[in-house]
Amino acid sequence: DPSSHSHDEL
Amino acid sequence: MNIFRFLGDLSHLASIFILIHKIQTTRSCRGISFKTQAVYVAVFVTRYLDLFTTFVSVYNTSMKIFFIASSCYILYLMKVRFRPTNDPSIDTFRVEYLVGPCAVLALIFNYGYSVTEVLWSLSIFLESVAILPQLFMLQRTGEAETITTHYLAALGAYRALYIPNWIYRYFSEGYVDPISVTAGLVQTGLYLDFFYVYFTKVLQGQKFELPA
Numbered sequence: 351d352p353s354s355h356s357h358d359e360l
Numbered sequence: 361m362n363i364f365r366f367l368g369d370l371s372h373l374a375s376i377f378i379l380i381h382k383i384q385t386t387r388s389c390r391g392i393s394f395k396t397q398a399v400y401v402a403v404f405v406t407r408y409l410d411l412f413t414t415f416v417s418v419y420n421t422s423m424k425i426f427f428i429a430s431s432c433y434i435l436y437l438m439k440v441r442f443r444p445t446n447d448p449s450i451d452t453f454r455v456e457y458l459v460g461p462c463a464v465l466a467l468i469f470n471y472g473y474s475v476t477e478v479l480w481s482l483s484i485f486l487e488s489v490a491i492l493p494q495l496f497m498l499q500r501t502g503e504a505e506t507i508t509t510h511y512l513a514a515l516g517a518y519r520a521l522y523i524p525n526w527i528y529r530y531f532s533e534g535y536v537d538p539i540s541v542t543a544g545l546v547q548t549g550l551y552l553d554f555f556y557v558y559f560t561k562v563l564q565g566q567k568f569e570l571p572a
């Protein structure tokens with residue numbers, strides 16, 4: 351599920 | 361966003377400013393591994409491909425642009441501006457030994473088989489080992505300028521601070537990113553020897569010197 355890994359970190 | 365991640369990002373920013381300051385004030389990139397810096401450019405470019413497709417926040421976008429731009433600027437300083445002070449003969453770590461295995465890992469472990477997801481994964485794995493050419497160089501020369509050790513300490517602290525951030529996010533949001541966590545633990549682990557010498561010598565006012 352890509353939404354649980356939104357890559358919101360840097 | 362939580363305090364650990366924010367402090368981690370600040371530490372990452374600080375490390376870049378310290379490095380640029382070191383190169384500009386000493387007018388030399390002596391002691392800095394070009395290979396490590398080049399890998400960082402690859403890390404930021406492959407990770408932030410989503411810059412034009414995904415908007416998280418102004419903070420997130422600004423930081424991404426800054427990391428790409430500053431890492432390219434450092435390469436420019438090393439290869440053009442202060443080129444004569446860069447000594448490739450002591451920067452001998454074989455980067456292909458890092459890129460190859462990381463590419464294989466990225467193809468196996470990722471969050472989706474798309475170009476952007478595999479490259480994101482590659483950037484995470486590559487970042488975790490990007491410091492190795494630099495640490496290898498340090499090991500070879502056995503010493504480092506104090507300012508260079510501050511750069512490395514700030515850079516190591518950045519990923520170390522992401523660990524409490526991941527713990528915090530697990531409990532507050534149920535968020536887990538196993539790829540980042542695994543690579544982040546490895547990345548932080550690589551700094552342990554360095555941190556030991558940094559805390560026991562440099563912060564006590566002594567020069568960074570490894571035992572012969």
